[in-house]
Amino acid sequence: MSQESDVLVEIDDVYKYFPIKQGIIFKREIARVHAVDGVSLKVRRGETIGIVGESGCGKSTLARCITGLHPITKGRIVFDGQDISNLRGRALKPFHRDVQMIFQDPYGSLNPRRRVGAIIGDPFDIHGIASGAERKRRVQELMELVGLNPEHYNRFPAEFSGGQRQRIGIARALALKPKLIVCDEPVSALDVSIQAQVINLLKDLQDELGLTYVFIAHDLSVVRYVSDRVAVMYLGKIAENADGEELYENPRHPYTSALLSAASIADPDAAERRERIVLSGDVPSPIRPPSGCRFHPRCPKAQENCVDVAPDLIVRGGDTASHLTACHYPVEAAENLAVETAAIEQLSTEPTLPSA
Amino acid sequence: MSLLEVRDLKVSFDTSDGLVQAVRGVSFTVERGKTLGIVGESGSGKSVSTQTLLGLTAGALIDGEALFEGQDLLAMSDEQLRRIRGKEIAMIFQDPLSSLHPLYKVGKQIAEMIRQHESDVSKAQARKRAIELLGMVGIPEPGQRVDDYPHQFSGGMRQRAMIAMSLALNPKLIVADEPTTALDATVQAQILDLMLRLQREFDTALIMITHDLGVIADLADDVLVMYGGKPVEHADRRSLYYRPHHPYTKGLLESIPGSTGAKTRLKPIPGQPPSLINLPTGCAFHPRCEYVMDRCVPEEPPLAAVNDKDGFPDLGHTSACWLPREAAGLSTEVERIRQEAVALGRTTGALGSTAGSTVVDAGEAK
Numbered sequence: 001m002s003q004e005s006d007v008l009v010e011i012d013d014v015y016k017y018f019p020i021k022q023g024i025i026f027k028r029e030i031a032r033v034h035a036v037d038g039v040s041l042k043v044r045r046g047e048t049i050g051i052v053g054e055s056g057c058g059k060s061t062l063a064r065c066i067t068g069l070h071p072i073t074k075g076r077i078v079f080d081g082q083d084i085s086n087l088r089g090r091a092l093k094p095f096h097r098d099v100q101m102i103f104q105d106p107y108g109s110l111n112p113r114r115r116v117g118a119i120i121g122d123p124f125d126i127h128g129i130a131s132g133a134e135r136k137r138r139v140q141e142l143m144e145l146v147g148l149n150p151e152h153y154n155r156f157p158a159e160f161s162g163g164q165r166q167r168i169g170i171a172r173a174l175a176l177k178p179k180l181i182v183c184d185e186p187v188s189a190l191d192v193s194i195q196a197q198v199i200n201l202l203k204d205l206q207d208e209l210g211l212t213y214v215f216i217a218h219d220l221s222v223v224r225y226v227s228d229r230v231a232v233m234y235l236g237k238i239a240e241n242a243d244g245e246e247l248y249e250n251p252r253h254p255y256t257s258a259l260l261s262a263a264s265i266a267d268p269d270a271a272e273r274r275e276r277i278v279l280s281g282d283v284p285s286p287i288r289p290p291s292g293c294r295f296h297p298r299c300p301k302a303q304e305n306c307v308d309v310a311p312d313l314i315v316r317g318g319d320t321a322s323h324l325t326a327c328h329y330p331v332e333a334a335e336n337l338a339v340e341t342a343a344i345e346q347l348s349t350e351p352t353l354p355s356a
Numbered sequence: 357m358s359l360l361e362v363r364d365l366k367v368s369f370d371t372s373d374g375l376v377q378a379v380r381g382v383s384f385t386v387e388r389g390k391t392l393g394i395v396g397e398s399g400s401g402k403s404v405s406t407q408t409l410l411g412l413t414a415g416a417l418i419d420g421e422a423l424f425e426g427q428d429l430l431a432m433s434d435e436q437l438r439r440i441r442g443k444e445i446a447m448i449f450q451d452p453l454s455s456l457h458p459l460y461k462v463g464k465q466i467a468e469m470i471r472q473h474e475s476d477v478s479k480a481q482a483r484k485r486a487i488e489l490l491g492m493v494g495i496p497e498p499g500q501r502v503d504d505y506p507h508q509f510s511g512g513m514r515q516r517a518m519i520a521m522s523l524a525l526n527p528k529l530i531v532a533d534e535p536t537t538a539l540d541a542t543v544q545a546q547i548l549d550l551m552l553r554l555q556r557e558f559d560t561a562l563i564m565i566t567h568d569l570g571v572i573a574d575l576a577d578d579v580l581v582m583y584g585g586k587p588v589e590h591a592d593r594r595s596l597y598y599r600p601h602h603p604y605t606k607g608l609l610e611s612i613p614g615s616t617g618a619k620t621r622l623k624p625i626p627g628q629p630p631s632l633i634n635l636p637t638g639c640a641f642h643p644r645c646e647y648v649m650d651r652c653v654p655e656e657p658p659l660a661a662v663n664d665k666d667g668f669p670d671l672g673h674t675s676a677c678w679l680p681r682e683a684a685g686l687s688t689e690v691e692r693i694r695q696e697a698v699a700l701g702r703t704t705g706a707l708g709s710t711a712g713s714t715v716v717d718a719g720e721a722k
Contacts, residue, residue: 054540055511161628162398191397191567196611196624203621218540221570225613225622262545264570266612268593271574278549279542281496282510 008180008212009043009066014075014085016061020287034286035061037236038075040313043180048206048213050227050244052220052259056283058236059216063182066214067099068092080179097127100173104185106165110157116143116168117153123175142171146201163194170201174209182214187222199226220263224248229322232256235286235294238313242323252316252323252330255295257337277337293328300337301329357426358385359528359561360409365420365430367401367408374633378404378416380585384578386529389559393576393593395569395608397629401585402565406531410447411437424529443473446522450534452514456506463487463502466521473525489520493550512543516550523554529561536571548575569608573597581605584630584640587659591673601662601675601684603645609686639677647694649701651678 016036021027036058043049051059064070066077068084077085084095103109110119121139124130130138140150146167157165166186173181183202187195203226205211217223223230224244231241232255240253251257258277265271279298284290290297296306305328313326331337367379379401386392396402407413409422409429422429424445429437441447449455457465466489467482477485483502490498493516506514515535522530532551536544552575555562564572572579572593579596581589581604589602600606607625627644630636636643642652655678661669663682673684678701683693 054542163628191629192569192608193397193611193625194628196613196622197626199613200622200624220541221613259541262541264541264544264568264573266570266573266597266609268573268597271570276545276549278546282512282543283540 006045007042008045008080009041009214010076010078011039011041011043011062011066012076012078014039014062014065014077015073016058016065016070017073031287034236034289036065036072037289039233039236039238041231041238041241043212043214045179045212046206046210047228048215048226050223050230051214051216051233052218052223052230053233054218054259054283056235056286057233058286059233060184062233063101063184063214063216066180067101067182068095069101093127097176098179100176100178100181102166102169102173102181102183102186104188106162106169106189107157109169110165112157115154115156116148116160119157119168120171120175123172127176129176138175139171142174145174145205146171147197161194162190163197166190166198167201170198170205174205177209178211180212180214182216184216185218186215188217188219195222202226220248220259232259235283235289237294238324238326239295240323240325240327241313242325243320246320246323250319250323250333252319252325253295253327254299254301254331254337257331261337275336293326301331303329358423359388359425360386361421361423362405362409363421363423365405365408365422366418367404367413368417369413369415370417371633376632377585377635378632379408380635381420382580382582382585382587384580384587384590386561386563388528388561389555390577391555391562391564391572391575393572393579394563394565394582395567395572395579396582397567399584399629399632400582401632402582403533405582406447406533406563406565410441410445410531412447439473442469442527443525444527445529445531446525446527448515448518448522448530448532448535450537452511452518452538453506455518456514458506461503461505462509462517463490463504466490466517466524469521470524485524486520489524490517492523492554493517493520494546495520511539512546515539515543515547519547519550519554523558523560526558527560529563530555531563531565533565534567535564537566537568544571551575569597570612581608584635585632586640586676588641588677589673589675590659591662591670591675595662595664595670595673595684598686599662599665599673599684600686601673601679601681602641602677603647603679604641605675606686607644647679647698649678649698650703651701 014036015038017032018035019029020031022030039062053059065072072085076083079095117139120142121135124135124138140153143150148164148167187198190198206213215223215226227244230244230247232239234255240247240256251260258279261274261277281298284297292308293306293311296302311326311328313324315321315323316325316330363383365379365382369376369378382405384392394402404413408416408418418430463483463486466486470482470485471477487498487502490502495501495513495516509517536547539547564576566572576593579591579593580587583604589605600609610623611625613622625644630640638654638656639652642648657676657678659674659676661671662673662675662684664670667682679694680697683690
């Protein structure tokens with residue numbers, strides 16, 4: 001699947017800043033949140049690209065930029081040969097048919113006062129595709145496709161469990177036969193046994209309908225399972241981007257190694273054997289990100305160079321052409337980071353905003 | 357004497373929809389300095405059973421016994437319980453933001469708890485101890501951060517502050533209810549690391565409640581798996597992970613995307629957790645169980661010892677399932693034993709189809 005070089009979405013040096021404004025009448029911009037800070041990524045047709053990272057790393061903002069929910073600050077997003085970064089309003093409508101989103105919270109993303117049939121059928125109305133009996137037939141087909149009972153057409157979301165609501169969200173996303181589905185933490189809110197049901201469903205639908213997924217999650221084992229390629233984000237930038245197995249077997253960025261070592265393992269012996277790389281401190285504030293490499297205050301390998309020069313996302317020595325790492329001193333195969341601690345002391349990066 | 361001994365705890369809530377049987381008979385013991393993991397899905401009764409011990413389930417109908425150092429917690433008056441809560445038994449909740457008061461400084465909240473239980477401590481002394489505690493749980497510059505409000509802390513720091521608070525009076529038992537579920541993987545590693553270290557240092561007993569078997573794999577001494585308000589399997593951690601007997605435990609382990617990275621299809625547990633108002637007859641798991649037999653529907657299986665590797669009953673490993681006692685483990689050999697038992701146990705073909713039909717709208721029906 002990943003051999004196909006047919007690119008569906010090309011994200012080219014995209015920036016997304018959120019201004020922080022202050023003032024009563026004349027609102028001045030006093031700072032900005034660097035949510036996505038120069039990200040380039042290619043999504044190929046039919047593949048699943050996983051994006052992992054901690055909260056606040058910009059992965060959800062990036063997803064919203066791809067779906068056009070956030071206008072981007074700078075850069076270019078090309079979808080299926082068309083530059084969509086400057087389209088507004090009506091011109092975006094055909095694009096919205098091709099890109100759909102599945103949200104994290106199956107409780108918050110469905111209107112509690114509307115019936116399931118109406119929720120799933122809305123896209124048909126909005127795009128004027130089907131109405132009346134035809135709409136009902138199509139909605140029931142979709143419900144069947146995602147494993148819901150079509151007889152529950154007239155029920156309210158409150159009558160369904162979390163896993164079933166996530167299926168409703170999936171049916172709604174599939175209604176217009178999109179080319180790309182952006183899944184923003186689709187299984188994080190579900191119980192472990194239900195998670196597996198939804199993941200299997202997403203995989204089956206991909207095989208059946210030839211969908212392309214951008215799959216965002218903080219759970220590394222889920223991302224490894226579903227993704228062909230994985231991008232690791234840290235503070236608005238991509239730290240490492242590689243084929244799934246390659247990234248998990250041979251991580252080069254110290255942050256990736258730390259993330260992998262922190263993942264929970266359901267095997268007592270393996271869990272005892274592994275050496276956790278415990279990172280010190282928290283993710284710095286994206287309002288005033290650290291200079292140079294953004295990971296340097298928490299990195300066990302940081303040197304002076306890392307404070308001044310931001311590393312490029314390029315192929316590092318000995319890696320395959322598809323394995324990109326943004327690190328001056330990538331992790332070598334036999335290296336043990338667990339015994340090292342951050343060499344450069346972490347300073348608080350919480351900015352002091354002028355008081356109103 | 358065990359530190360905590362819970363005997364046949366039953367908790368139910370009378371609601372307008374009917375009686376919610378949240379916990380239907382749970383027994384466990386916690387020894388000093390040991391860790392008990394309680395695992396289950398939402399609605400399995402794992403949180404309710406521990407909250408009841410501390411008198412946090414107002415309006416519940418409670419039955420059973422919970423002996424903490426020989427005293428029954430469930431029979432205590434509010435005043436007696438207040439003296440134990442925080443001082444002898446501390447609790448760490450899942451959501452650190454809503455368990456800290458937003459309008460009081462973090463340090464003050466810790467100091468207040470110290471002074472509540474130890475009236476001879478002055479305000480200045482309590483504050484000093486709060487600073488020490490914050491430093492101990494790894495908050496940088498505790499002298500300054502002690503005067504911060506909870507919203508000025510990050511998620512991980514808030515959970516650290518909660519841990520500092522729970523340790524403030526050197527309790528004998530800490531109940532941690534999903535302490536890392538709301539946190540990122542790297543912060544989760546920090547917090548688990550911290551809890552393990554502090555537990556060794558202070559010899560505190562710990563009850564870890566979680567829905568993720570991965571979190572407690574290197575933490576728990578014993579693990580109790582709950583389903584539908586009842587324990588279904590109870591064993592030491594190695595037996596539980598390597599030789600699960602109950603199909604639910606096996607299903608939980610199998611539905612975790614393999615950390616081996618094998619891209620074989622995931623094996624979910626079909627269907628939904630049961631409604632606690634209208635529980636299935638017999639074994640509560642039978643509508644979702646792939647090994648369901650005739651007797652599972654009318655008869656509820658008791659917790660009974662599972663055979664160890666040498667074929668002798670292992671009293672430390674119990675499971676509530678009618679499958680043969682030697683059917684423990686994940687190997688193909690054990691799978692054969694299960695299948696044979698199921699073939700014998702099913703007299704009619706009808707049962708399998710009724711069990712299937714209840715899950716058809718949620719399971720793998722496509």
